[in-house]
Amino acid sequence: MGKRVLLIEDEPNIIEAIRFILSRDGWTVEVHSDGASAVDAVDRKQPDIVILDVMLPNKSGFDILRDLRAAPEHAARPVLMLTARGQKKDRDMAEAAGVSHFMTKPFSNSEMLDVVRGLAQQPTDGGDA
């Protein structure tokens, strides 16, 4: 069984495209679209990598990331953050919250694949944005 990605995103067509690209690359992609229950979803599914959108219904990606990093079992879990807001302050906020990688929309499929593959090869005892 391949490695597992949990995609936390609420745009159906982005979900479909990312799911297709990663599935073809051998990943098992699971999807969660609500911000409020996102940390529970990570608890349940224990994915190898989390792809996390910033703008989610009910809870922002930044808050979800902070909650994840506060929990010892998720402290080193690779988290790739997606955002349409590429301003420095957003990047700084993501880094301060402990993001592993920060990607600005729109991104190319190859870029997404490269980053996810790269995160999968990283040791899980620390992140590198």
Added chain:
Amino acid sequence: MSRSALTGTRIRERRTLEGIKQADLARTVEISPAYLNLIEHNRRRIGGKLLIDIARALNIEPSALTEGAEAPLMEGLQDAASKMPQQKDAGGKVAPAPETARSEEFAGRFPGWAALVVEQRDRITALERRVEALNDRLAHDPFLSDSLHEVLSTVTAIRSTAGILNNAGEIDRDWQARFHRNLYEDSQRLAQGSQALVSYLDSVGKSEDTLSSPLEEVEAWLADRDFFLHELEQGQMPDIMDAPALRSASAKQLARRWVLRARAEAEKMPLSMVEAVVTEQGPDPAALAQTAGVDLPAAMRRLASMPAGGSFPPIGLAMCDGSGALIYRKPLDGFAPPRFGAACPLWPLYQALLRPMVPIRRVLEQHGQPPRRFLAYAIAQPLKPTSFEGPEIVEATMLFIPLDRIDLTPRENEVLGVGTSCRVCARTNCLARREPSLVLEEPEEG
């Protein structure tokens, strides 16, 4: 009392107006034409007997040569200098600062250039405020933020889907159909989203309301009409909706509120009543309030809305809310409430806020060239509450009249020295100073 360095300019203007040659005037007042030329170009200060002789030769009062209407120009120049950032040239050398001590000489010798500097200061300030407003809108406008997010998310979906269809090799027919449908849907969303965004940005670009505040528009509108709305004297409303100076809806709303209050006050204090009170007792708001049975702020506002000239002296007005923010400004020559930033904290307007309902009457001396004295009346009072639960809202009002237009000679120790705002005020050792002055010739002690 120091005399304005612009006296020479006024002498030259008056002489030209009278059609007198420079050599003839010099002969009349028994000085050399060369010396008169230096005086007229503000290169020599003038006073005493020579000033009186020149004024007599030009058929004018000496005070008309020493006290001009250049106060706004001088304040504008000082303000422009105070806002100039320190700049370095290509070699890293600090550019020279404006010679603020010689601003009068500059304005006297090059009045056109001086006016241009002040006009550009106003324009720069307006543009900076517009940039600030647009920045604020970009950062905080929920519609803009949501629209941009929507457009970028849709573009992301289109880019990924198109990439899959273009580069992913063999794709199952069902997946192909799904991605084509997604592309179609997303292209529709993108068209709608970008159209809405363009319409929104277009409306922002057309809106003039970021160029000046609604209050400034109302003040400009009133200033265009010399602060006198003659329609109110017949119980009518002036045209607010089509007034060119009132560009934004907020300004129209503010003007309407102001006019409604002014109309009610005009009904209680008809022009004939105000004229009679001023003729008999002078421009005293207490006398008018007592005659009309109104409160003091209403009498002050009514006095300040009288037509200039005739039986009325020039009357200025400033109002502020409980935070000290100026909410109305009717300036006078020599006493101009600042357009931007905070005013002088020594003004009775602010002293009144400390003691609501206690009327204050003070003679003020506005620092300037030359210093000008005014009689100021001020009072702060709570606005009428609309319910018992609401917060207490206070408004302060200050009326000011040039002292030389009323019959009052104050004792020197009763005169309170004030300024316009700290940055352009040259009063030394002022306990109320918030920040250093850029026009002080000598540093303050302590």
